[in-house]
Amino acid sequence: MNKILEYMLDEDEGFGDVTSNSVIGENEEVRAYIVSKDEGILAGINIAKELFESKRVKVLFHLSDGNKIKKGDLLMSLYGNARDILLVERTALNLLMRMSGVASAANEYVKLVDEKVIIAGTRKTQPAIGKFDKMALKIGGADTHRFSLDDMVLIKDNHIAVVGSPLDALLKAQKNVSFSKKIEIEVESLEDAISCVENKADIVMLDNMDSFKVSEVIKELEKRNIRQNSLIEISGGINKENILDYVDLGVDIISIGGLTHSSRSLDFSLKIK
Structure with a gap:
């Protein structure tokens, strides 16, 4: 995985996600999804996939980079260890939201x-x-x-x-x-x-x-x-x-x-x- 992405995950994790580790079982498997609460142009979905898959989370795309999106659109479905999904969550969302914001602004111009x-x-x-x-x-x-x-x-x-x-x-x-x-x-x-x-x-x-x-x-x-x-x-x-x-x-x-x-x-x- 890209060294920058590895650093992003390491920076957020620190010495471990003490919240998830204290309340969620080590082997808890869950399904999750990422949904849009906004409208614009989707960008970075492949990067988000790479981040989740680096923690062995299974990823299913529903939309692709460049797609127009609106509020309520389902972007990605996930299946895997709950602790791992929550570990990646904020890093993946931050990058996905920023890239989509830049792509949307560019598209407007x-x-x-x-x-x-x-x-x-x-x-x-x-x-x-x-x-x-x-x-x-x-x-x-x-x-x-x-x-x-x-x-x-x-x-x-x-x-x-x-x-x-x-x-x-x-x-x-x-x-x-x-x-x-x-x-x-x-x-x-x-x-x-x-x-x-x-x-x-x-x-x-x-x-x-x-x-x-x-x-x-x-x-x-x-x-x-x-x-x-x-x-x-x-x-x-x-x-x-x-x-x-x-x-x-x-x-x-x-x-x-x-x-x-x-x-x-x-x-x-x-x-x-």
């Missing part, structure tokens, strides 16, 4: 933009469970962006602060990085956007620009006939209330950190029959 642009996550994930956050984004229909620092070059404001200017940082990366790695650079002004697109950055991220400024950049790139040189990504301050202001401006990607750092977990419950 994907539907809002109607496939006109790519909705992407960021690395603003929870420590140690970024892998599961990224999996949930994909299940919800969003792009995962970078999984880790070695996926691609992403030159941000602090890199630029060390080097001197966006263009200097871009040229250094193009000189020192393998052709197999895409290079993305974050810019905050029209001038820097133009220079980085002229020098063919793979992706230029317009950081914290309002819709008027984004429109100004796109129009200037088109006027100079260099728009095709780079993908244009926007990020910062974008939410459900204003995202449609950006969709038809001609950008390629909208990345939203809130999908993983602020999404509400769905509400699920485990019940023993």
Whole structure:
């Protein structure tokens, strides 16, 4: 089993579940089920299965990752030792509820933009469970962006602060990085956007620009006939209330950190029959 999942179980168990061990017989076998008390997109059901099966609990799926769910839906049935089911319960539910919350939020944004642009996550994930956050984004229909620092070059404001200017940082990366790695650079002004697109950055991220400024950049790139040189990504301050202001401006990607750092977990419950 994944080492992160093993750690999650060990962290919750401590030196043993003193409650279950004091009131439930060692060989008590039970049936249980996980039910939704919420609505959204299901994500993480295979992870929950892996957690329960690591304790020899038998698992029966009723729904799969990506399914739309509503209040009262039966997600999973379980059969096994009562102590083992209760030992895994909270860890499995916590991860399943979080992943489903991230997937549901991602799906809402994907539907809002109607496939006109790519909705992407960021690395603003929870420590140690970024892998599961990224999996949930994909299940919800969003792009995962970078999984880790070695996926691609992403030159941000602090890199630029060390080097001197966006263009200097871009040229250094193009000189020192393998052709197999895409290079993305974050810019905050029209001038820097133009220079980085002229020098063919793979992706230029317009950081914290309002819709008027984004429109100004796109129009200037088109006027100079260099728009095709780079993908244009926007990020910062974008939410459900204003995202449609950006969709038809001609950008390629909208990345939203809130999908993983602020999404509400769905509400699920485990019940023993």
